[in-house]
Amino acid sequence: MKAAVALAEILARPDVWCADRLASAAIPALASGFARLDAELPGGGWPRGALTEILADGTGLGECSLLLPVLGRMREEGRWSLLVAPPYSLNGTAWAARGIDLARLAVVSPSRPRDALWAAEHALASGALGALLCWTTSIDAAQVRRLQVAAAGSDTLAFLFRPLRARSESSAAALRLLLTAGAHATLAVDLLKRRGPPCTRTLHLEVPRPLQWRANHESCQIHAADAALAGPASAISRARSQRPLAFA
Amino acid sequence: MPSPSAVVEQGRIVLADAAAGQAGVADGIGVAAARMLAPAITLIARNLPRESAALHILACWAGGLTPKISLTPDTLLLEIGSCLRLFGGVGKIVSTARAGIAAQGFALALAVAPTPRGAQWLAQSGSSAICLDADSMRRQLETLPLAVLPDKAASTLARFGARTLADVRRLPSAALGRRIGAASLQVLAQAFGELADPRAEFIFPEQFSLSLPLPAAVETAAALLFAARRLTSALSGWLIVRQAGVREMTLCLQHRREETRLVLQFAELTAAGERFERVLRERLENLPLRAPVEAIRLEASRVDALAGRSRALFNDAAGEQEAIAALLERLCARLGEKQIYRLAVHDDHRPEYATQCIPLFAKAVPSEARALPRPLWLLAKPQSLAESAGRPQRRGPLRLLAGPERIEAGWWDGGEMRGEMSAEKGGEAVGDIRRDYFIALSNDACWLWIYRECREPGGWYLHGFFS
Incomplete structure (x- = not known):
């Protein structure tokens, strides 16, 4: 008869996970570029070989800026990124200016939604990509599971953008984030699901914005540019006489 | 092909398949006898042009095994002595050949011998012997029946009472020469390696363009894959001989009156048959056929x-490169060039012209990034915004945080940049714009890029998102 195995030994096994600890990732995670977020993510960054779901309504919250640091890392690694069914046309100048390697960025904009899922699943299963971003408005739990299974065999960063209403649906994704607007132009991130104890607090991340956020942006409703609207002719002359705005 | 079946030439069976053979249909018997033995038999007239076309395709394919190939009217001879080391022994090269031929749907009679005629005779008599030295070949050849010799010589010798080549070899050669003629004697000596047997080499075509007539009109594209495999493997062999790769090939599906051209593109130069097949499968699976296909043609x-490539010791980067190329090819084949693309930055001050979608496999000119605040997303067509009390509205009034930034001019562009027809609009060029751009924040905290149209009729438009 076999000797009883000590509990500590079982707990030390890499495939056993205690629910009160953050899981450690089998493939090292990639730092997100936001220290507050990394502290809460299992493995200290975006997981590779697992599906991350990002729930947000409305474009322009800063949802892409959240991922740009890690997409920029793909340039150093010399790996390809694939964008599947993006909601709008990509402005290449802006993506390039934010450090994305356009030579290794491919965009799939299929006419049928099922082609998008086919492309995403196939791309994940091939394991050849560095990162995959997929936008979808209607996807069912079984399809999410298929994407998660496809991602699990690779070391690809996989992000799936879904609308907020998917919040109440169950999902096979390893990590689920909910994005809303925070105060002072921050991006508020709630971790709906992670491999670890539930995260109850909301993280406020300072994602890059097109211009430096100033306190008076909040308080004064009428900005200089607003005031300039009084007369179209004066608007231009006043704007030209102003110092150029400091863009961050 | 229905079974049993047999090939007929001049009223006699020349080749019967396995089912016909079991019914007793042997080579050489008459058509009437064959019909009596197997009433359901399908008889097919021998088609010499198609046979030689098939051999031609196979000769191209065999370029993947050896560069020295010669064709006889009914046999393909490959010189493999110089390639044994590359493949790692005769067993490997024979099994590669068998697998390759089987994948193309051909039946194969194969033999290996030190002399070309010896190998030819052994293969024709179906012995599938593999002889590496002259002695074993001699033993094998001597068991062969007389049928391998020229017809006239064979019938003369049969009258002597000879049954096999061993009987013939026992006869004194001077007398034998008088009876069967010097030519037949020479053939015999060449087979046994006593006389040199130079062969004309098969010349690989300069341009690759092979057609394959289909035995019956095909109605579904998926069924074409099997036939196309013969052509893609031939292309692969042809490329290997030339030490070349292909970046683009065209498969023409020939209908009765018209033809469909499928252009297949590859991420990099390649000569790998399995890659051709993978891309072809994606294309064919979703292809609606306009009419039944009667023949196919493949052009490189x-x-x-x-370029010669040295393999890395740890095959990391090269393997990854290959995997990404295979993935992009497959996506491109399935979705088409319109639905998968890359981006290139174009030097233009107008935001909608500064980004161009380029084909996946096109070469992009790197361009320096500008530090201007530009949104990640652009609307393909600017969306008109309501205006209330002089302020643009989108789910409530918008706060303008920065601006205006004037972007104007483009009078030289009558729409050529977007490939539109040069439709003059009120005397102004389509590409001519005059706009004041603002960075705006909406009530639901979305960062927008909006502009006020400076030309008539004015108004506010949403053009992008700082996402």
Whole structure:
């Protein structure tokens, strides 16, 4: 008869996970570029070989800026990124200016939604990509599971953008984030699901914005540019006489 | 092909399949006898042009095994002595050949011998012997029946009472020469390696364009894959001999009156048959056919010399490169060039012209990034915004945080940049714009890029998102 195995030994096994600890990732995670977020993510960054779901309504919250640091890392690694069914046309100048390697960025904009899922699943299963971003408005739990299974065999960063209403649906994704607007132009991130104890607090991340956020942006409703609207002719002359705005 | 079946030439069976053979249909018997033995038999007239076309395709394919190939009217001879080391022994090369031929749907009679005629005779008599030295070949050849010799010589010898080549070899050669003629004697000596047997080499075509007539009209594209495999493996062999790769090829599906051209593109120069097949499968699976296909033709349109590549010891980067190329090819084949693309930055001050979608496999000119605040997303067509009390509205009034930034001019562009017809609009060029751009924040905290149209009729428009 076999000797009883000590509990500590079982707990030390890499495939056993205690629910009160953050899981450690089998493939090292990639730092997100936001220290507050990394502290809460299992493995200290975006997981590779697992599906991350990002729930947000409305474009322009800063949802892409959240991922740009890690997409920029793909340039150093010399790996390809694939964008599947993006909601709008990509402005290449802006993506390039934010450090994305356009030579290794491919965009799939299929006419049928099922082609998008086919492309995403196939791309994940091939394991050849560095990162995959997929936008979808209607996807069912079984399809999410298929994407998660496809991602699990690779070391690809996989992000799936879904609308907020998917919040109440169950999902096979390893990590689920909910994005809303925070105060002072921050991006508020709630971790709906992670491999670890539930995260109850909301993280406020300072994602890059097109211009430096100033306190008076909040308080004064009428900005200089607003005031300039009084007369179209004066608007231009006043704007030209102003110092150029400091863009961050 | 229905079974049992047999090939007929001049009223006699020349080749019967396995089912017909079991019913007793042997080579050489008459058509009437065959019909009596197997009433359901399908008889097919021998088609010599198609046979030689098939051999021609196979000769191209065999370029993947050896560069020295010669064709006889009914046999393909490959010189493999110089390639044994490359493949790692005769067993490997024979099994590669068998697998390759089987994948193309051909039946194979194969033999290996030190002399070309010896190998030819052994293969024709179906012995599938593999002889590496002259002694074993001699033993094998001596068991062969007289049928391998020229017809006249064979009938003369049969009258002597000879049954096999061993009987013939026992006869004194001077007398034998008088009876069967010097030519037949020479053939015999060549087979046994006593006389040199030079063969004309098969010349690989300069341009690759092979057609394959289909035995019956095909109605579904998926069924074409099997037939196309013969052509893609031939292309692969042809490329290997030339040490070249292909970047683009065209498969023409020939209908009764018209033809469909499928252009297949590859991420890099390649000569790998399995890659051709994978891309072809994606294309064919979703292809609606306009009419039944009667023949197919494969053309290699962009062929270039393949640069020699040294394999890395740890095959990381190269393997990854290959995996990404295979993935992009597959996506491109399935979705088409319109639905998968890359981006290139174009030097233009107008935001909608500064980004161009380029084909996946096109070469992009790197361009320096500008530090201007530009949104990640652009609307393909600017969306008109309501205006209330002089302020643009989108789910409530918008706060303008920065601006205006004037972007104007483009009078030289009558729409050529977007490939539109040069439709003059009120005397102004389509590409001519005059706009004041603002960075705006909406009530639901979305960062927008909006502009006020400076030309008539004015108004506010949403053009992008700082996402």
